[in-house]
Amino acid sequence: xxxxxxxxxxxxxxxxxxxxxxxxxxxxxxxxxxxxxxxxxxxxxxxxxxxxxxxxxxxxxxxxxxxxxxxxxxxxxxxxxxxxxxxxxxxxxxxxxxxxxxxxxxxxxxxxxxxxxxxxxxxxxxxxxxxxxxxxxxxxxxxxxxxxxxxxxxxxxxxxxxxxxxxxxxxxxxxxxxxxxxxxxxxxxxxxxxxxxxxxxxxxxxxxxxxxxxxxxxxxxxxxxxxxxxxxxxxxxxxxxxxxxxxxxxxx
Amino acid sequence: xxxxxxxxxxxxxxxxxxxxxxxxxxxxxxxxxxxxxxxxxxxxxxxxxxxxxxxxxxxxxxxxxxxxxxxxxxxxxxxxxxxxxxxxxxxxxxxxxxxxxxxxxxxxxxxxxxxxxxxxxxxxxxxxxxxxxxxxxxxxxxxxxxxxxxxxxxxxxxxxxxxxxxxxxxxxxxxxxxxxxxxxxxxxxxxxxxxxxxxxxxxxxxxxxxxxxxxxxxxxxxxxxxxxxxxxxxxxxxxxxxxxxxxxxxxxxxxxxxxxxxxxxxxxxxxxxxxxxxxxxxxxxxxxxxxxxxxxxxxxxxxxxxxxxxxxxxxxxxxxxxxxxxxxxxxxxxxxxxxxxxxxxxxxxxxxxxxxxxxxxxxxxxxxxxxxxxxxxxxxxxxxxxxxxxxxxxxxxxxxxxxxxxxxxxxxxxxxxxxxxxxxxxxxxxxxxx
Numbered sequence: 001x002x003x004x005x006x007x008x009x010x011x012x013x014x015x016x017x018x019x020x021x022x023x024x025x026x027x028x029x030x031x032x033x034x035x036x037x038x039x040x041x042x043x044x045x046x047x048x049x050x051x052x053x054x055x056x057x058x059x060x061x062x063x064x065x066x067x068x069x070x071x072x073x074x075x076x077x078x079x080x081x082x083x084x085x086x087x088x089x090x091x092x093x094x095x096x097x098x099x100x101x102x103x104x105x106x107x108x109x110x111x112x113x114x115x116x117x118x119x120x121x122x123x124x125x126x127x128x129x130x131x132x133x134x135x136x137x138x139x140x141x142x143x144x145x146x147x148x149x150x151x152x153x154x155x156x157x158x159x160x161x162x163x164x165x166x167x168x169x170x171x172x173x174x175x176x177x178x179x180x181x182x183x184x185x186x187x188x189x190x191x192x193x194x195x196x197x198x199x200x201x202x203x204x205x206x207x208x209x210x211x212x213x214x215x216x217x218x219x220x221x222x223x224x225x226x227x228x229x230x231x232x233x234x235x236x237x238x239x240x241x242x243x244x245x246x247x248x249x250x251x252x
Numbered sequence: 253x254x255x256x257x258x259x260x261x262x263x264x265x266x267x268x269x270x271x272x273x274x275x276x277x278x279x280x281x282x283x284x285x286x287x288x289x290x291x292x293x294x295x296x297x298x299x300x301x302x303x304x305x306x307x308x309x310x311x312x313x314x315x316x317x318x319x320x321x322x323x324x325x326x327x328x329x330x331x332x333x334x335x336x337x338x339x340x341x342x343x344x345x346x347x348x349x350x351x352x353x354x355x356x357x358x359x360x361x362x363x364x365x366x367x368x369x370x371x372x373x374x375x376x377x378x379x380x381x382x383x384x385x386x387x388x389x390x391x392x393x394x395x396x397x398x399x400x401x402x403x404x405x406x407x408x409x410x411x412x413x414x415x416x417x418x419x420x421x422x423x424x425x426x427x428x429x430x431x432x433x434x435x436x437x438x439x440x441x442x443x444x445x446x447x448x449x450x451x452x453x454x455x456x457x458x459x460x461x462x463x464x465x466x467x468x469x470x471x472x473x474x475x476x477x478x479x480x481x482x483x484x485x486x487x488x489x490x491x492x493x494x495x496x497x498x499x500x501x502x503x504x505x506x507x508x509x510x511x512x513x514x515x516x517x518x519x520x521x522x523x524x525x526x527x528x529x530x531x532x533x534x535x536x537x538x539x540x541x542x543x544x545x546x547x548x549x550x551x552x553x554x555x556x557x558x559x560x561x562x563x564x565x566x567x568x569x570x571x572x573x574x575x576x577x578x579x580x581x582x583x584x585x586x587x588x589x590x591x592x593x594x595x596x597x598x599x600x601x602x603x604x605x606x607x608x609x610x611x612x613x614x615x616x617x618x619x620x621x622x623x624x625x626x627x628x629x630x631x632x633x634x635x636x637x638x639x640x641x642x643x644x645x646x647x648x649x650x651x652x653x654x655x656x657x658x659x660x661x662x663x664x665x666x667x668x669x670x671x672x673x674x675x676x677x678x679x680x681x682x683x684x685x686x
């Protein structure tokens with residue numbers, strides 16, 4: 001099970017002991033509940049978006065994931081952590097976000113002490129300045145902030161895809177066209193506007209997927225690998241655009 | 253229970269397994285849209301070791317892949333469920349369904365053919381009448397057994413969402429099909445109409461938080477059926493009460509244990525399968541970590557709960573990440589409703605004896621079960637003392653999952669689908685659990 005979680009990241013034993021590596025790394029110490037919760041939220045959003053693109057989504061799975069997202073959002077709203085704040089951006093790679101989420105598997109009783117740890121500054125408002133690879137968090141968070149309801153409707157609204165059009169900026173008409181064509185090239189163009197680091201997250205998460213959906217996620221990875229030129233220059237994309245791209249991806 | 257094995261293999265992943273009402277036939281459906289039917293060999297005194305084995309009886313292509321042009325999406329040919337109709341004449345009939353279309357297949361045997369026609373020759377060509385000098389009566393002569401399968405009905409266009417269950421009514425005239433949001437009632441002879449009896453689609457899809465996961469007719473009361481949801485509830489509905497059974501007659505729901513609450517609580521409470529007991533008095537449900545027995549007369553909580561693999565409770569996040577947490581395991585009763593069975597990971601399956609409260613973990617794999625060998629109980633260790641042959645939780649293979657299992661209606665014979673292999677185990681010694 002240890003190898004199932006994140007490729008390459010040593011899984012920390014969560015029994016209160018810090019190993020030497022953790023101490024030396026400093027930042028890589030036992031992750032807080034909030035960080036793990038954020039990681040779960042990111043993972044959930046990626047799950048919702050990825051497998052909707054090429055094949056009809058499993059409605060039950062989508063509903064369960066969306067409910068999980070909503071639960072996290074509700075809790076974060078109550079906590080007061082559901083806001084965009086400036087972080088002391090540590091330049092952590094997004095890889096670090098996917099830390100052991102052991103704590104999330106515990107019951108609420110076990111988590112009592114975990115909850116008192118202050119929030120980790122997991123949000124990065126200043127997206128354009130973010131040269132590090134953790135912009136993926138911001139992007140997925142932003143989309144969640146912007147439209148929790150839209151997310152749900154776009155997740156499984158197979159019958160009225162045009163309903164949410166009113167929310168989109170005019171620049172998105174071209175994105176709609178792209179999607180309607182559904183040819184590999186146009187989808188690739190779509191992805192080229194998106195920060196490539198997003199797909200690092202994707203690669204890590206889907207690397208372990210063993211069910212049939214892997215086939216579709218694989219083809220997604222080939223798209224991302226061919227747009228390597230995107231890189232950091234695309235950090236300058238407007239946050240809203242990415243937001244809406246995410247929503248469209250979910251819709252289709 | 254001492255189980256010995258008889259197994260078969262084929263190329264595609266098995267997606268459903270079902271015995272017919274006598275247990276003589278066993279049908280399997282696979283991801284490629286094929287149905288394979290096995291028939292039990294009659295027991296013979298000459299070869300006592302070969303008695304009761306299942307051999308391939310018929311294979312046919314039930315569903316083909318389709319393309320939905322409106323949504324630009326493929327419709328998988330994977331067979332989601334097979335249900336046998338009670339046998340009413342020499343022919344056997346079954347319903348098979350993929351995500352969208354249900355088909356009624358008729359299986360007939362031909363072991364004689366008429367010979368000696370007056371107007372046709374042996375090849376069926378018309379005879380030259382001038383050569384016919386006398387009349388003869390055609391005679392039936394034996395021939396090699398031929399099993400013919402024909403599609404008798406195709407029930408299409410009844411579902412917008414993916415069909416997850418079908419169930420034949422005890423009246424033998426109607427059946428129901430359930431998708432994520434709706435349940436339809438069909439008459440077996442009518443394909444252009446179906447009657448919608450449950451609809452949980454919200455007016456605004458943004459408000460959707462719950463879907464139908466499984467459904468089944470009561471084995472004796474033709475007006476009663478149950479359906480389960482992704483929130484872990486069961487609803488028993490009476491078709492006599494109203495035309496649209498959106499309001500349940502009874503709601504079976506166990507209150508959540510607040511001390512065990514996590515972000516994954518709802519997901520693991522989602523019911524993946526529901527089965528009435530043969531007696532009709534109980535229902536069996538499977539959620540991610542447990543199987544539960546419910547008494548129809550008690551809605552507040554199950555009467556029995558059995559842990560299938562509680563050692564996974566601390567691994568839920570990893571299982572969420574790799575999607576295993578969404579695996580839909582089925583469950584089964586034995587003929588006397590005294591033992592229940594369900595699958596797990598690592599090709600393990602579990603049996604629980606409701607009377608003795610004993611349980612056992614067995615493995616379905618070529619390595620551990622040569623034909624006619626006795627199955628050895630397995631154990632998963634979670635730390636602490638580890639015995640020889642124990643498997644640790646961390647070395648479980650999560651790609652080897654036993655989702656589909658079936659129990660012979662009267663005897664201790666079980667069929668286990670392990671990915672693309674079918675295992676059939678029989679108990680010849682005795683029926684006590686060890």
